[in-house]
Amino acid sequence: MLIVVPAETAETERRVALVPDAVKKLxxxxxxxxxxxxxxxxxxxxxxxxxxxxxxxxTDRSALLGQADIVLRVQKPSISDIDLLKAGCIQISYLDPYxxxxxxxxxxxxxxTAISMEMIPRTTRAQKMDxxxxxxxxxxxxxxxxxxxxxxxxxxMMMTPAGTLSPxxxxxxxxxxxxxxxxxxxxxxxxRVEAFDTRPVVAEQVRSLGAKFVEIDLGxxxxxxxxxxxxxxxxxxxxxxxxxxSVISAADIVITTAQLFGRPAPKIVTHDxxxxxxPGGVIVDMAVDSGGNVDGSIPDQTVDVGGVSIIGMSNLPAxxxxxASQMYASxxxxxxxxxxxxxxxxxxxxxxxxILSGCVITTAGSIVNQSILSLRNxxx
Numbered sequence: 001m002l003i004v005v006p007a008e009t010a011e012t013e014r015r016v017a018l019v020p021d022a023v024k025k026l027x028x029x030x031x032x033x034x035x036x037x038x039x040x041x042x043x044x045x046x047x048x049x050x051x052x053x054x055x056x057x058x059t060d061r062s063a064l065l066g067q068a069d070i071v072l073r074v075q076k077p078s079i080s081d082i083d084l085l086k087a088g089c090i091q092i093s094y095l096d097p098y099x100x101x102x103x104x105x106x107x108x109x110x111x112x113t114a115i116s117m118e119m120i121p122r123t124t125r126a127q128k129m130d131x132x133x134x135x136x137x138x139x140x141x142x143x144x145x146x147x148x149x150x151x152x153x154x155x156x157m158m159m160t161p162a163g164t165l166s167p168x169x170x171x172x173x174x175x176x177x178x179x180x181x182x183x184x185x186x187x188x189x190x191x192r193v194e195a196f197d198t199r200p201v202v203a204e205q206v207r208s209l210g211a212k213f214v215e216i217d218l219g220x221x222x223x224x225x226x227x228x229x230x231x232x233x234x235x236x237x238x239x240x241x242x243x244x245x246s247v248i249s250a251a252d253i254v255i256t257t258a259q260l261f262g263r264p265a266p267k268i269v270t271h272d273x274x275x276x277x278x279p280g281g282v283i284v285d286m287a288v289d290s291g292g293n294v295d296g297s298i299p300d301q302t303v304d305v306g307g308v309s310i311i312g313m314s315n316l317p318a319x320x321x322x323x324a325s326q327m328y329a330s331x332x333x334x335x336x337x338x339x340x341x342x343x344x345x346x347x348x349x350x351x352x353x354x355i356l357s358g359c360v361i362t363t364a365g366s367i368v369n370q371s372i373l374s375l376r377n378x379x380x
Contacts, residue, residue, distance in 0.1 A: 001345055002032045003336075004068040006061060007039040010075045012300060012314060014042040014321035015328060017072040017093070020053035022329035027054040029340055034058045034067075043325045070347065072332050079106055087111035090347055092332065094118055094131075097361050097372050098262030104372065108362040113349060117331070118261070119359040119369070126355045128334040133177045134327040139316035140181025140257070143284040144170070146319070147253045148189060150302070150309050152280045156190020167192045171247050172211070173268055173293070174257035175202040178286060182255045183211045194247055198232060198240070216243030231260055241270060249276040254283040256293035262375075264291035271295045271305075279307025288312030 003026060005017045016039050018026075023033050033055040037047055047057045058064040065071065065084040073093040077085075079102075085091065088111060095116040097104055107114040117131040127133075147170075148155055157167040170186040172179050175197035183206060186193045193211035197203075203213040218236045232240065248254055248269070254277070259265050265287035274283065274295065285297040296303050297312035304310075317324035339356070341348040351357055351368060361369045367376070 001069045001347070002034060002067060003070045003072060004058070004064050005033070005035045005039055005072050006064060006081070007036045008042075008074055009078070010315075012318060013075055014318040015074045015325045016040045016043045016045065016321075017074050017325075017329065017332060019043070019325050019329045020045055020049045020055075021326075022333045023050060023053040023055045025333050026336060029337065029342070030345065031336075031340075032056070034064055036061055036064055040325075043321045070336070072336075074328060076100065076103060079103070082106050082110055082112065085110060085112055089113070090115065090349075092117065092335065095361060097369070098375060101376075104361055104367060108365060108367050111363075111365045113363040114361045115335075115356075115359050116361050116369075117359070119361070119371075120331075120335075121355060121358040123354065126358075129331050129338070129355070131328055131331040134331055135317040135324060136176065136178040137181050138320050138324050138327070139286060140178035140183075141185045142313075142316045142319045143178070143255050143257075143286060144182050144185040144189065144253075146311060146313065147255065147282045147284050150282045150311065151252060153252065154190075155186065168252040169194070169250055170253045170255065171195070171214075171244075171251040172255045172257070173197075173244065174259075174286075175199075175206050176257060179255070179257040180205060180209065182257065183209045186253070186255075187211065191253070194251075196240075196244060196247070198236075214243070214247055216240055231263070232266065237266065237268075241268065241273060244268070245273050245276060248273050249278075251277065252281055254281070255286070256283070257286045258293050259287045259290060265293050267291075267293065267295060269294040274305050274308055274310070277308045281308045282311065283308060284311045284313070286316065289314040 035050045035055045037057050037059045070090045076095050090113045092115040097116050120126050120129050155168045158165040168191045170191040170193045172182045172195040175195050183193050187210045194214050195206045195211045196214040206213040218239050285292050285294040287293045288297045288299050297310050299312050299314045302309050302311045339348045
């Protein structure tokens with residue numbers, strides 16, 4: 001069976017689906033691997049690195065995709081790339097299946113088995129394959145580093161003969177994987193950190209990292225079975241905004257990480273909240289690519305509003321592409337290894353499996369994912 005890794009074509013994408021060490025691991029399973037020439041260059045891996053790891057290098061992208069049994073990539077494929085794949089091919093990558101109906105229909109039409117890395121369930125067994133979590137961890141780190149670089153003062157307290165500098169104040173909104181990493185990073189850099197999340201259950205995690213959990217009474221909130229925050233009502237969002245406004249007014253850095261899987265991000269930081277922030281302050285909006293948590297944030301731009309910098313970066317993990325690629329490649333290797341059948345030398349596509357039933361979107365000419373099918377039925 002042939003696994004291929006095409007080069008990523010998105011302008012902001014510096015990651016690669018497999019690093020050389022991952023190639024070695026898959027080669028030991030008896031799999032043949034072909035990498036498109038130059039696929040790893042932005043991550044710091046040469047074609048020779050992949051050759052040394054046991055892969056072949058292909059310069060013809062069309063030929064590469066046309067012979068693939070399994071395609072591993074980071075970003076969703078283009079329609080033109082899907083046209084090159086043979087029926088029965090397994091395509092594994094991010095797919096954004098809730099928001100890409102045309103892409104999903106095309107994959108079904110071509111009889112491609114499409115596996116969405118966003119849809120890997122958050123269970124103990126699937127943890128090693130959970131790309132959303134591995135990449136969010138890095139995004140949380142990157143947000144703080146970017147904010148610290150942009151801020152016009154240092155983060156830690158510093159005692160000098162010329163006087164004492166007080167620590168910067170960082171406010172993190174959302175204490176999921178990315179938010180908790182942002183808290184931990186800001187604390188390591190010496191900042192005074194406060195955090196808020198609609199799920200009271202995470203308060204202890206916030207405090208364990210040395211941050212203060214901001215208490216705002218929103219009534220009944222909680223989280224979904226998958227561990228995501230439940231969507232707030234309009235009344236709850238307004239209560240949240242008012243409660244956060246005073247915290248933001250004293251903050252030097254605000255980090256927003258609130259995302260709703262498959263839906264637009266909630267608007268949390270409004271114009272009036274930005275206006276109360278001190279000039280020189282920095283806001284980083286992790287959700288900018290799905291509508292944004294912050295009024296005025298623009299993907300891949302820094303916007304100045306009254307002296308406050310609003311940073312919207314759509315691909316935060318790509319800023320640390322070497323580590324991000326290593327972690328994503330490990331997720332892919334674990335996924336392929338988990339379902340590799342050595343006796344039949346094939347990927348065991350058992351849709352009764354709790355992991356595959358969650359992340360397989362199309363196969364054998366049909367959409368088979370129940371969540372996507374339910375969405376289609378609601379829209380029809």
